[in-house]
Structure formats: structure tokens, C-alpha cells
Amino acid sequence: MSEARQYGELATQLIMESRRSTQTDTLLKYNDALIRSIIREQRDLEKSAEPLALIDGPPAPSLIVIETAINRNKRCLLAYHVHRTDRLRDMYWSVGGALPHILSNPEVRNKLSPHEVDFLREYHASVMHYRSDFSDELDIMASVAQPPKDLHALVRVVRDCGWIQTESGNINFEKGQRFMVRRSDIEHLIVQGYLEEV
Secondary structure, three states: OOOOOOHHHOOOOOOOHHHHHHHHOOOOOOOOHHHHHHHHHHHHHHHHHHHHOOOOOOOOOHHHHHHHHHHHHHHHHHHHHHHHHHHHHHHHOOOOHHHHHHOOOOHHHOOOHHHHHHHHHHHHHHHHHHHHHHOOOHHHHOOOOOOOOOOEEEEOOOOEEEEEEOHHHHHHOOOOEEEEEEEHHHHHHHHHHOOOOO
């Protein structure tokens, strides 16, 4: 026995999932099965609309209903994907632009589709390209919630991060060491959790 369903019911489920994600402030797993079902429904609706569109005269009421369902499904799919990309961008900036922190976390990585992983990589590459234009004057990755008190900061290395190029030269940040360095050179490492202010 086939399950009776209204047009657009699957798309409504998708929007409810986005709303639930917003209300719980979590990123839910990408619902690939539901997306594919909506796309199949779209194809079926388009096939059933083709013969109705060929009829001369005013459009049949059934054609108007089908076109409305097609447009609503498209809007719901777009809203779902925009919601997810906004959440991914927020996650990216919340960790100071540290893409490995997001992609190496299995709880987050398992919730992403392959296209979302590609989006994050391309977004990161665009930010790094844009940042390279301002690397001498301004660190766009630095936190702007509170302005720095001093130009230099005394930091302790929490996790090894290797050689970093600073204004005063290259510094090898090894765990346990302390350095007095220009804040703008290492602000992103503090945000990412490699360094800690003393």
C-alpha cells in the first residue's frame, strides 16, 4: 500500500529540521536521504506538469498547484542549504579561522556532506587569499571583541605549532616555552588554542 502524502510535505520536514537546528544551536547531520526524496518529488512533479502545460487556453488548476509545489520545494531546499552554510561560516569564525579544528573533529565532520567540506576548504582558501593582501597592516583573523592593551604579549606555548614568521623573525613555538612577541603576529594562534597569554 502506498503512503499518501501532500505535495511539499518533505520540504516542510526539511525546514523543520533547520528550525530545530537553530533552536538547539547545533549543526544536525546533513539529511541526504530527505534531500534526494525532495529532488525525486521535483522530477515527478515536472513530468506531471509537462502535459498540462501543452493544453491550450487558461492554465489548468492542477498545473497551478503543481507549479506552486515545485517553487515551494525549491525555496525550501535553498533555505536549508543557506542555513547550513551560515552555520558553517559561524563555526569557522568561532575557532578563529582554523579549518583543521573543524575538519579534524569527528563529531562535526560526520555531520557534513562532501560538498560542505569542499565549501569550507574553498571558503578558507578565499579568506587566506584575502588576508594575504593585508598581512602587513592588519590581521583580519584577530578578535575584535576587545582591543589589545599592549602591542606585545607574553605567551606560553600550549601545543607545538612549529616555526612561525613574525616581525622580529622566525620563532619555533615548542610546548612549554614562553615568548614576548608582537600581538598581531600571534593573535590567531591564541584564538586557535596553540598559545596562552601569561
